[in-house]
Amino acid sequence: QDKKVTIGVSIPAADHGWTAGVVYHAERTAKLLMEEHPGLNVIVKTSPDPASQANALQDLAIQGIDALVILPSDPDPLVNAIKEVKDKGTFVTLVDRAPSNNDNSVRDLYVAGNNPALGAVAGQYIKDNTPDAEVVVIRGLPIPIDQQRQDGFDKAIEGSNVKVLEKQFGNWNRDDAFKVMQDYLTKYPKIDVVWCQDDDMAVGVLQAIEQAKRTDIQYVIAGAGSKDMIKKVMDGDKLIPVDVLYPPAMVGTAMELTAAGFYDQVPVRGEYILDATLITKDNAESFYFPDSPF
């Protein structure tokens, strides 16, 4: 009775914690969906960079897919490849990372965390809680989503007394973040807040602070919602009072919505933007997945 449908899922390879979470949730959802719909086949493929992701799209198309769920490693370079698939009549769901031209010619459905909001929520929190804070920023890799987060952050603190001392790239890598933080600590005798955008990097930042035995840092704001950081929020860690949610589980949401379009006869189209929720001690419990790798 069940329709035969094949959904291809193309996501970045697990190159840091967040993408690892994406892979985890993609696989988990794929299994659940296939149990639910016996006619459904979900193929999940990971790729380390835009060029190979473009290749992966071709390879998925070769296998004959009815829908594509794609979380691009870098959206702009993949637009052509996505269009190629879409032009064959395949239903395209774009997850998280939007190209500069994000309209119906590229995708049918857009499910996203809100990158600018991730920056904005962090900026807002800092502005509200420590209005005169001197902040150091550790960015990710120099690619567009990082820029969007940074822009959101800058906009949020615009006109306030919050002062950004410096921004540097930590490449979403714990070791690099550790080094950058060590050097910040050397360079600035007083730092109030660290915004490091990503939970992986927070691990390095916290170690650097602990090693320097510095007490001037009031707190660190990271983002994404890894189980380790949410645990810290739950436990009331002074340095990690909050975390900004940017759930890797959104890929699962996108897959569920896409499948629903085939099986539930509900027209799914347009944009679903997930909020960049601020995780606090109060709501942390509901975002805690202890067996996720992230």
Next chain:
Amino acid sequence: MPLLEAVGLSKSFGPVEVLKEVSLGVNPGEVHAIIGENGAGKSTLMKLLSGHLQPTRGEMRIGGETVALTGPVDAERRGIVLVHQEILLAPDLTVAQNVYLGRELRKGLTVDDRAMNAGARQAVRDLGADIDPQVVVGRLSIAQRQLVQIARVLLVPHHVVIFDEPTASLTPIETEALLKVIAAIRAKGVGVFYISHRLPEVKEIADKVSVLRDGRLVASHPASTLEPVDMARLMVGRDVAKLYPDRHAEATREAVLEVEDFSVPGFAQNASFTLRKGEILGFAGLVGAGRTELMEGIVGLRPGRGGLRVNGAAAHFPNVDASLKAGIAYLSEDRKGKGLLLAEELSINLTLASLHKFQRGLQIDRARERAALNKAIGEFDIRAGRKDMLAGQLSGGNQQKLLLAKMMMTDPGIIIIDEPTRGIDIGTKQQIYKFIAELAAEGRSIIVVSSEMQELIGICDRIVVMRAGHVVGEVSGEHMNENEIVVLATGVKSAEAA
């Protein structure tokens, strides 16, 4: 009873036998010389005797007992050591480190560098040379490396020593010292195999002479019964009556290359000399006199400064390309390292310095290259089995001829040949001398740098002598004799020099 004996030894590479049923041996206190043309199989035989190669047939006896050597290390353990024809040293290690490589002296956990330096210094000194044991081998001249290599081998406890052309790159002085060392080890009851293309030297040192031809032992005589001419005849299979070609020097000729106050920093200072049209000019000197470097400086291979006039016009060559364009070709003494691409075909080597002559449109004309090779093979009597063989597969003498042919492709008016006959058999030598004389007769001018005084005297019109980077004199006419050259080259009276 012979210390080391070969009984019916044969060796094949693939289906081809390069050594056929050779039986010979060496007794305690005997110097047994092995002579033969390039490619006759001398080195192959010696490698069999020292465990570097395994025989295809036949056997070896040490002290009358049949043994199968498993490798060079095994041979060394049994007291059989080989001085290789090629220089086998690690260029980045020091003299002492090379001398003791593989059998370092130890003091507890560490190597005993102090003892090894002292030992190496003494070992080199025993050979009549003085080389700092702590200097890196890559910085030594070929002759110095050869001495280090000999020193290295002689430090192994030995009953039999095999020398494969040890004097090819030595000057008479060092040769003299080496021959003394050989006499000394002979006196201790050690057996010596000795290979050389320098027949007078063989006559001087050997007790017994064996001749290989095409892999076969063709004669074995007491040295006392053979004169160098007899040896040459046995080797080549015909009479080698006249080694040096006849030359009749013309009187006044114009200068084609004038060198004035030319210096190559660190090697040669204020050298001046003149080369005339159609002339063969020799350069003599001891090892390290700086002849090679002076020539390399002139053709633009090393930074040099000073006056240089080619055919009357002032010149300066920043690189070989420029000197070739001016009609000067330089043949390196290091033909394996700097002369030929050993892993490439003959034709590629032949045309490398003159490729522009083989262009047709954008392409290289392969057919013309092959034709040139055929011509060169005929003209220079290059003995190559196949036209498409690799340069490294030619025997040493034929490599030298190929190098000569290669540089002659550039049609130079001035040819500088460094050590033209190093390691080359007497028949081939005769040919090379003939080529040189013919080139001069064509009106080309030739500089021959050589450590073999006899050949300089035999083919040159004049000889310039260098010592420690300086031109110290020039001999010609009846002054062109060994005594005079040695006096100039060493700076001491001949009585002391000997």
Next chain:
Amino acid sequence: MTDIAATNEKVRKSWKDIDLRAVAPFVALALLLVLGAFANPNFLSIDNLLNVATRSAFIAIIAVGATFVIAAGGLDLSVGSMVAFVASLAILFMNSGAIADSSIMLATALGLTIAMGAACGLANGLITTAWRIEPFIATLGTMGIYRGLTTWLSQGGAITLREPEIQTLYRPAYFGSVLGVPVPIIAILVTAAIGAFVLHRTRYGRHVLAVGSNEDVARYSGIPVERVRTITYIIQGLCVAVACLLYIPRLGSTSATTGLMWELQAITAVVIGGTALRGGVGRIWGTVCGAFILEIVGNIMLLSNFISEYLIVAIQGAIIIIAMLVQRSLVRKS
């Protein structure tokens, strides 16, 4: 003349040897095709094979240049960053609107891309030859420089081709095909054919191999060693530029991560193709085959459904080693 006979034997043997060495990568490729056919029935479809060949274009074309550099005894680690840098500059130029007419603009941009590739190559060449810095380190340095400049040009974001007219005009350069053969495949074949011609049939190519085989011999033969080496880097730069010309219409945008690790892939393609890293030998067609092999390995990984995606990198690594082993054992058996 036993001597000659012996040498003959050797020569014949060594020739067989060389032939097999040249054939080995193609054998490895054939084995992979068989493996692929087992992994997925779609693998041998024309569509899939054309796809794979098409997308190997970037690495294959870059690797043709790398063959020159390596044959001359050099190495270029900067090619991946160079792609990012040159392509970024080209897109910025096309976005600048400096020329009103789209086709003239495109033509100028293409010319400029080629020129910039050559300039980047020249810079690499001069640093290694005139300043005498080991190629590994010199190009590691320029790898950082080109990548850093790209990040700076893009201000951390992406550089995207904006003009729709140019896009439409330019698109066929990657997606078009001539007589059913996709343009990138034609580009590979033409580049490789020119490369093979230059390396094996011209004077310059002979000089490249001589320099890589023995620098001293080359210098003593009057070959301008430094110039020959520098030009190999320029050729590498030109190949990178050609790859950029195909890259821009495909992805239409660059960022700081464009071309990451391509240098390792290009070098791997060259080595799998039978060119030794020590120089003196160059096999252009082997290199192209090596690039196909790399791409096919990735394709098989993706098409087969029994490999955990976490292990893909590990299996790719293993396959590279196995490909070299196949080659080795073939050559040894001969």
Next chain:
Amino acid sequence: MTDIAATNEKVRKSWKDIDLRAVAPFVALALLLVLGAFANPNFLSIDNLLNVATRSAFIAIIAVGATFVIAAGGLDLSVGSMVAFVASLAILFMNSGAIADSSIMLATALGLTIAMGAACGLANGLITTAWRIEPFIATLGTMGIYRGLTTWLSQGGAITLREPEIQTLYRPAYFGSVLGVPVPIIAILVTAAIGAFVLHRTRYGRHVLAVGSNEDVARYSGIPVERVRTITYIIQGLCVAVACLLYIPRLGSTSATTGLMWELQAITAVVIGGTALRGGVGRIWGTVCGAFILEIVGNIMLLSNFISEYLIVAIQGAIIIIAMLVQRSLVRKS
């Protein structure tokens, strides 16, 4: 005897030469320190310098091993992945709770780490020597294998040390200090001292240099070339293991990105330190100095205020080239 005098003169000169080559990296380091002092007054503070030296420990220690491999004429591109793989296994073992007592557990884990490092090195060594695959390709292959296995072990995520007791016990291995000197710095010095001793004072070290200088000569001298080479890879593996021992207590976790690109950094440190990639020469202390230089360049970048964050990579690249130039010109002037 003019002849002898002349030789002596020349020899003395060449010695000066060698000394300067060994000194050159330290001169470059000194210049950087001066530059750093201008960039930021905090740069020369003890704290900062200790920080920098401490965090250079990973690369410095790995590079000591790389010096052996390179001196013997090899290359190892897999070290970065090997760090990730070995450290991940070690953490997994510590998390397994196989041994109840924390200190025994820790001691066993340390021993196991060393053993695993040696095993990974042995694998590299055997692939290059027994299978005769070019080191570049062989270790590129194992680089993929080790990295892929790490990704698979971590299922793409992080592997984090769980036992708090072990953590407390282990922490001082990175964060502790002896007489004011941080443990990692001591580890660098001890590793380098042992490395220098082995390379320059023991028979094995001599053989390593001989093999790298001329393989045939080494073979004729009765040196077991293959074994010597294989052991250099094992030494490299041991050094990686030591780096892991310091790495684990620092962040207490690993992921698929641990040690990314460290191989290039280690090789750069070795070359900046004065060891040539062609083999035959090895300068352990130069290597350590090279690792410091790399780390200090990054540190100066961050501490100075006039460099756009986008350009850091570019300037790092430029500085590597300049460091090599300084070295070159020093050596040439002599």
